[in-house]
Amino acid sequence: MITQYHRPLTLDEAIALTARPDAVIIAGGTSVNADPGRTPITAVDLQALDLAGIDTDGESIRIGATTRLQDLVDSTLVPATLRDLARREAPNTIRNAATIGGAIGIVDPESELLAGLLAFEATVTLARAGSTTEHAVDEILDDPALLNGAIMTSVSIPSNGVAAADRTGRTPMDRPIVMAVAHRDHDGTVRMAMTGVSTRPVIVERDQIATLDPPSDFRGSSGYRKSLALVLANRVLATVTGGEPT
Amino acid sequence: MTITLTINGTRRSLTCEPFDSLRTVLRRAGLHSVRFGSETGETGAAAVLLDGRLISADVMLAAQADGHDVETIEGLSVPGRLHPIQQAFIETGAIQSGYSTPAMILSAKALIDRNPNPSEDDVRDALSGILDRETGYLRPVHAVLRAAAVMRGDEPDSIDIAYLDPLVDNGGAPSDRDGLSEIAPRVVPGSDVPETRIVGKPVAKVDAIKLAKGNPAFTDDVDLTGTLIAKVLYSPHAHARIVSIDDSKARALPGVRAVLHHGNVPRVRYASGGQSYPNPLPYDQVSFDDKVRFVGDRVAAVAADTEEIALAAIDLIDVTYEVLPAVFDENEAILDGAPVIHDEPDMEGAVDASHNLVHHLKADTGNVEDGFAVADRVFEQTLRVHQVHATPIETHVAISAWDSDERLVITSSTQVPFHVRRMIAPLLDLPVKRIRIIKPRIGGGFGVKQEMLVEDIVAHLTIATGRPVRLELTREEEFMSSRTRHPQTVTFKTGVDADGKLTAQEMRIVANTGPYGTHGLTVQMVTGLRGLSSYNCPVKKFDCKVAYTNIPVPGAYRGYGAPQALYALEAHMEDIAFALDMDPIEFRRLNWTDVGDPLDIAQQLGEGDQDASVMPLVTSSGLEEAVLQGQRAVDWDRRDDPAWKQPADRPSIRRGLGFAMAMHGTAIPGLDMGGASLKINDDGSFNLLVGATDLGTGSDTVLAQIAAEVVGVATDDIIVYASDTDMTPFDTGAYASSTTYISGMAAKRAAEQVREQIIERAAEMLEADAASIDLYEGQAWTPDGRSVSLETIALSTLHQAGQHQIMATASYVSPESPPPYAAQFAEVEVDVETGQVTVNQLVMAVDCGVPINPVTASGQVEGGMVQALGYGHCEEMVYDEDGRMLNPQFGPYKIYRADEMPRLEAILVQTMEASGPFGAKAIAEIPKDGVAPAIRNAIADATGVRIANIPFTPERVWNALQQA
């Protein structure tokens, strides 16, 4: 339960507040407010920090951490595949508040956008008292504790390359049972990420699929997810490498 | 804390707690249009504009909005004027219950402000966060496109009725379908339908304006000073005995006003289903029991000053349970040795409670074995239909209070106010005369509110505290503790002769009624009735066991046993046709019932009081026309086009088309009763008081149209009031597809008596023969063109001469239940590598007699098909091994949203049903019947795979493809 609310005006002030043991950062708040828990927490709202915005230097695209998902969807700077994944992340009413930082912060096990950021080799900038560090999104997903006491300020992705995504779900806009997204950068390196095959979005190599042990739920057993992974991997890899789709 | 919001242009300082959501604070500030649908933001009923962007106020803190601009529908709603978007929502028929309409209109405003010329995809994306359980999104989407066109000054799509030429016996070219606007209601005129002025016309809904403006109209909008908040402690166990309850800590908490449980509430047996007196057995519930029988069963209830205190008190109630073994499967529950769910000595009316057998229904029209003996081939097939939830966007909500006469007044979102009044009285030990039930607008019901579900809790708490008490279920509570569709294991066995005619048909069922038998008898009777009435067959047999289990409680849900029956029947008939190498429609046509055919099993599976010596017959059917219209609309010939079925550029895709016929009932004959009363006002307008409960379907409008037609005024001269047990005549309520047919006939009869009284005075005033006078356009007319207005007549009768109140009350019960018929078509794509099924199109052509209002009727079909799509395709209640629901939230429980919909088309095929008001039959439930089997049959057409069980989720289809 949120018992205190702060809206810091500077990053330093925000960082100081974040050090409190009961502090919870609020960006869009769509996830925190949906399930604030029963223990008292102090909300630290980042809205006044001016962290939102999307710009590019031609090589990489920098997305401010409090950029709303809808602004990603609407941005012509952002690659089409990522824009579509941002659109699929949540319906319009949520995208107008939810942020890219929040999407990373909740480490949603089935987030298509997170899988996209993995495939694009996105990096995240974290600010702490007196220091700023860069981390691959994969690192943060591996160890969400990296976010403790830190504030995500931006996310960077390469601005070139080709990408493709495909998925299987109960309905066209349902959260997928399994999804795959692949990105090929300008020197031909291909990275693929998936949801629905592990407890979080993960980088997967084509040859690894046989060794995956996806968690089961009522929408898909482990074995079924594995066969989906193979089908979807073949499709997205064929698309990004320009081969015949299978 | 104090925050400052600019709400609809006015700066306001508001105090709130840091944890308060923006929805809570806006509602508290009197903005009732911001509505509760869930705490976690999925329904969008609480969407508002924050700095011009549509956001869900459920998951935004009021504190986050501090300093920002908030816009709600109240900002658009000027008295006496409508915004073009509100106008478009009304004109297109986009409003049903209207619960989420304000959110949709705000979404449209934000979109059009940004992009004056949005595409359909833009509109669908803009609406993607507002779940709608009623319209299928077709009309809301087109309302937004229409509003945008009007605001740009462009010509919008036509909303006029498109009359389609009949195809039966039509040698000539059928009418052109090219250029038909998607929302023009399609009507195939019947040949013998009389001319009418108001009936049959697309009149705007009588409640549309208040709903488009977001005026306070729903139960939750009732604000009584000093209202306590109720919360319920639900069982965490599927089956347990309550060894002890210690409520002392809860009672000691400041602000707690009452804590109720089995220890302090009298034990009175009842059945919670809202049905006619005497309620069908069993009587197996009490308000609070010392045993719990499913995860979500009631244990205790608290009333406290605030929601936070009530929740804290719930946590402080100490309950010791003795956990008992549980059983969830209907077939296991009736075996020897299964846990006995009702072992209490005072339960009444189960056939064999020690084997969890509630009912064992049997019916036959002869010896089926004789029919199987003469058959050329006999087919037998077992299918399972699963459990789903109706999920109205407004959850169950009720408020009770003592009035100044010390009568208990309960305002409730109920479909059955009169049944609730009668059923609740013994539980409270109050006479019926000391109870008043008021039903305001309802934010969707679909049967789940044909139940006394929460009213006894608030009433007990008001009696205990003397204070007003409100209980509103959370979304999770709605899923787990309200009512659901009965799962069944259905076996069909059918004999067919060499020509393809049925010789015998047997239907065996084991049905799962959960831990309580509410609606358990009658839903299963309807399953038998619908399963064995659609086709002619010399001998039929029905055998149905209804089992107690420990799943959340099945009850009434739109369709009421018919979707289960029709799924199994239409899958079975399809597979028989395939095995016989016959065309699936030809095979059905050989056997389906037509005008004059007997509805023989109805004599044994009827609930009401019927004359056993009279065989009910089919009195009207437009099925043949419906099939031809539907085949044309869906382009049925594509079934024979290999290039369409297997597109060259998408190697993993197979396409298919499927068909199912459906036949439903119209009201319960000899039982359902509707009452209406009509009185004239000084200005020649009328008050129409009805006990019927409009759930958003438009039934108030239809009743007003019927009355308006008879007394010759416009629909907006009829002021409808419904329903209030103190004010309106009795009505059984909104269920069994009865309102238009039964309450409509009551309204018609009351209006006919009023018409006679008006004509009598008009004849005197015009010095004309009464028999020659006609009423229309608000005037009484002589054949030679002289007239007197109804206003003059009203003033004369009320003030001037022979003063009396022109008014009449009438009621109606029908001896028959004329079946509506429908042809349902579905187009699907199956990805054979993944099992994913995409439904591209649903077309339903339906014979509902004469549609009194083609717009609301089309809306019923479109929205009904989409609910049925969820049943067949993606919705399911799922449990862990202890019986706890795993997906009590939208998303995991998947209902379709606006940006993923198949194309929808409803075609209304008129027939003249002589027994109905102006020729009407029912339409509200039949759209639930054919979609699941049509999808299944389309999957079979696409892939050759014939699947037994719904829903057709990817893994189920993939498994079937692997086995093929």
Ligand SMILES: Cc1cc2nc3c(=O)[nH]c(=O)nc-3n(C[C@H](O)[C@H](O)[C@H](O)COP(=O)(O)OP(=O)(O)OC[C@H]3O[C@@H](n4cnc5c(N)ncnc54)[C@H](O)[C@@H]3O)c2cc1C
């Ligand atoms: C109705 C609904 C439907 C949804 N559907 C989907 C779906 O289909 N698929 C899906 O993947 N997700 C879905 N979501 C989740 C949605 O995408 C997330 O709620 C959203 O991305 C979170 O963003 P936010 O800015 O609102 O986060 P917040 O709630 O503000 O924060 C989320 C977490 O991130 C942390 N955080 C946020 N910003 C920062 C920062 N700058 N630095 C450090 N930590 C930070 C917070 O402390 C918190 O722990 C849905 C949510 C809702 C309410």
Ligand code: FES
């Ligand atoms: S208005 Fe759409 S669910 Fe009621």
